[in-house]
Amino acid sequence: MASIDYESKIPNNVDLASDKRLQRALEKWQPEYLQWGHEMGPTDFEDKEIYLRTAISVDSKGWAHFGHVKMPDYRWGIFLEPHEAGRVVPFGDHAGEAAWQEVPGEYRTELRRLIVTQADTEPASVEQQRLLAHTAPSLYDMRNLFQVNVEEGRHLWAMVYLLHRYFGKDGRNEADELLDRRSGNPDRPRILGTFNEPLHTWLDFFCFTMFTDRDGKFQLLALAESGFDPLARTCRFMLTEEAHHMFVGQTGMGRIIERTCQVMKEHPDADPREYGSIPFDMLQRYINFWVSSSTDLYGSEVSSNAANYYAAGLKGRAYEEKKYEDHQALEGSYEIEKIEGDKLVKEEVPLRNAMNELLRTDYLEDNQKGVDYWNRVVSKQGLDYRFSLPHRRFNRSIGMYTGLYFDVDGTPVTQEYFEQRASDWLPTEEDRAYVQSLMVPCHEPGKWAGWIAPPPKGINSQAHDFDYVRL
Ligand SMILES: [Fe+2]
Ligand SMILES: [Fe+2]
Numbered sequence: 001m002a003s004i005d006y007e008s009k010i011p012n013n014v015d016l017a018s019d020k021r022l023q024r025a026l027e028k029w030q031p032e033y034l035q036w037g038h039e040m041g042p043t044d045f046e047d048k049e050i051y052l053r054t055a056i057s058v059d060s061k062g063w064a065h066f067g068h069v070k071m072p073d074y075r076w077g078i079f080l081e082p083h084e085a086g087r088v089v090p091f092g093d094h095a096g097e098a099a100w101q102e103v104p105g106e107y108r109t110e111l112r113r114l115i116v117t118q119a120d121t122e123p124a125s126v127e128q129q130r131l132l133a134h135t136a137p138s139l140y141d142m143r144n145l146f147q148v149n150v151e152e153g154r155h156l157w158a159m160v161y162l163l164h165r166y167f168g169k170d171g172r173n174e175a176d177e178l179l180d181r182r183s184g185n186p187d188r189p190r191i192l193g194t195f196n197e198p199l200h201t202w203l204d205f206f207c208f209t210m211f212t213d214r215d216g217k218f219q220l221l222a223l224a225e226s227g228f229d230p231l232a233r234t235c236r237f238m239l240t241e242e243a244h245h246m247f248v249g250q251t252g253m254g255r256i257i258e259r260t261c262q263v264m265k266e267h268p269d270a271d272p273r274e275y276g277s278i279p280f281d282m283l284q285r286y287i288n289f290w291v292s293s294s295t296d297l298y299g300s301e302v303s304s305n306a307a308n309y310y311a312a313g314l315k316g317r318a319y320e321e322k323k324y325e326d327h328q329a330l331e332g333s334y335e336i337e338k339i340e341g342d343k344l345v346k347e348e349v350p351l352r353n354a355m356n357e358l359l360r361t362d363y364l365e366d367n368q369k370g371v372d373y374w375n376r377v378v379s380k381q382g383l384d385y386r387f388s389l390p391h392r393r394f395n396r397s398i399g400m401y402t403g404l405y406f407d408v409d410g411t412p413v414t415q416e417y418f419e420q421r422a423s424d425w426l427p428t429e430e431d432r433a434y435v436q437s438l439m440v441p442c443h444e445p446g447k448w449a450g451w452i453a454p455p456p457k458g459i460n461s462q463a464h465d466f467d468y469v470r471l
Contacts, residue, residue, distance in 0.1 A: 011077030013058065014161070025164050029175055033156070034072060036179040040127045042149060044134070046072050049470040050146050051459065053244075055079055055154065058237050066460045068470065071146060076154045078161045080233040089227030091320050091327035092313035099229040103166045107312050111228055112167055114315060116174050117191055118219060119159030120181065122152045124195035125208070127183035132205055135439035137449035141202070143459065143468035144248045148209060151241045158234045166230065193397065194293045201435045202452075203256065203278065207290035210249025210370055215297045217242050218318055218363045225316030250370045251455060254377045256283065258453040261381035273434060276450045280378075280385045282434070285427045287387060288408060291367065292395035298360040300399045301336050306355035317355065318362045334358065337393075338400055342412055364392060395426065443471055 005012055009027055016023045038046070049068040056065045058079050087099040103111055126149050136142035156178065163171035181188045184196045194212055199205050220242060224235040256278055263270075263277040272279045299306065309315040310329060317324065326332075334354035337344045349357075367389055374387050391410030393401045405418040408425050427435075442449040446465030458466055 010157075011056070011075050011079075012161075013077075013079050014165075016078070019165075022165055025172060026161070029160060029164070029172075032176070032179055033076075033153075033160075036123065037072065037126075037153065040123070040130060040182070041071065041153075042126075042130050042133050042146060045146070045469070046070065051143055051462070051466070051468045052147055052150060053460070054150075055237075055241065058082065058240075060240075063240065071150060074150045074153070076150070076157045078157055079237050080230060081236040083229065083233065087229060087232075089313040090225055091310065091316045091324075091329070092227070093311050093328075094227060094313045095327045097227075099227050099232070101229055103228065107228075107314060108167070110309060110312060111231075111314055112163070112170065112174065114223065114309065115159055115162055115231065116178070118223065119156060119163070119174075119178055120191040121195050121216065122156040122159065123178060124181075124183045124190035124192075125212070126152050127190075128195065128197070128199045128208070129205060132199065132202060135202065135441050137202060137442050137452045138447060138454070139443060139445055139468040139471075140455060140458065140464070140466075141252070141452075142443070144252075145205065146469070148213075148245050148248060151245070154241070155238050158238055162230055162234065192297055194297055197293060200432070201439050202252070203283075203286055203435050204290070206249045206252035206256070207286050208249065209245045210253060211287075211290045211294040211367060212297070213242060213245040213249060214366060214370075215294045215363060217246065218359050218366070219297075221318035221362075222315050222320075222359055225318075225320040227313030246370075250373060252452070253283070253370075254374055255453040255455060256451060257374050257377045257387075258381065259451055261378060261383055262453070264383060265381065276438060278435065278438070278451055280387070281424075282427070282431050284387055285425060285431060286435075287371075288390040288394065289426050291390055293397075295360060295364070295392055296396055296398040298363065299356045301338075301357045301360075302349050302353050302400070303356045304353065307350075307352035310352050310355050315355075317358055329355075336400075339404055339412060344412065360392065364389065390425070443469075 005017060008017060010016060010030065047070060049070055051066065052069050052074060053064040053066050054075055055063055055077055057063050058081050089095055089097050089099055129145060129149060132145055133142050136145065160175045163175045181190050183190045184198060189196050199208055217239065220235045220239050224232050224239065226232045260272050260277040260280060263272045263275045267275055320327065329351040332351045333348040334351055334357060336347050336349050336354065336357060338347050371387050371389055378385050390408040391406060393406040393410045394408050396402055405413050405415050407413050438451045440449065445467055448454045454464060458464055
């Protein structure tokens, strides 16, 4: 296994010390990154010690170190999974050729675009989340927020390393621009729509980490198959960290649901809002909003770009090597339902052109597992409400369903009907105001805000009243 240089300014397992030019370039970018963090990160907590996990190796048996650290002192490192000798391009027109260790000239532009698009989401989410700590429902949750933030920062480092190391001056310019765009800024927004949506409340944060970070998981799974070996290796390690972000979202929502169940059992005839918890139908509307927004991140259903990325061996299917036998995808097709007049008709699309849709399908199936978990929380409490995912056609802004209207089950409806029912399906102003009203900080060790249940156990087996954040 590659050795870890943890003492240098930029901890890494890529032997940065042997490439002085690259090292200098990254050391020049580092203060700009820290300045970005100072302006756009959770600024007001910079002098607080937080119980964070830091990646120190890629060893699956023990890759992280836990300890109290101030966020500006966090050590953002560059860690790639070890090189696999003899690895080949796993799919596409170059399948079976040696995997690329340098950027293949003919695909330079496409590869850079893929890396920049992924990279842009990492700082964007930190910007979206920057004010949430002030209203954290507990120190445990505040710590989890900061953990997600520092790891998104490390993911940015992972991508910036690729840009600096493999793309010369263009790559360095892209790395600078990654610190220049701003989530929600009308003049220089982040690249993808969802990453410009503001996160005002912890309910949005839990939905985001559940549904939007999960988009990240599937994008990383597709890039982890890449024939460009350094990209594959870095994405594999990022996936290890990503799992915690989705844990935060899934269990956060689960704890909100658990608390609502308790209130409903204690006060069966009351509106849960009277007792400061969030009603199920309101949670469902937030689910509908964040799922539909995140579903857009996969792009158009039929996409020649996606086909080209696949043909070139740059971006595969999730679990390409494990799950499929045919890595050409030249035969066969994928069935897509499109709208003709006011009817849905089935259309067969050549497989390579349907790669976005395939990834979206995998993503939605994975979401379903989280929803099943929430439904188990409800049934364990002896209640019988069921949460569900909205249909993939619902409330879309990208792809063939844009500008058309569907109900949450995917049935075509008129615009008029949609607008009449929108307040049943998507968060209303009133919902948002109510959830906002609950966002009162609870910053005492071992205490939790009234709208959320405590977690079953602490981080790294720590006690509930552990000082996760030293305020
Ligand atoms: Fe990330
Ligand atoms: Fe993430």
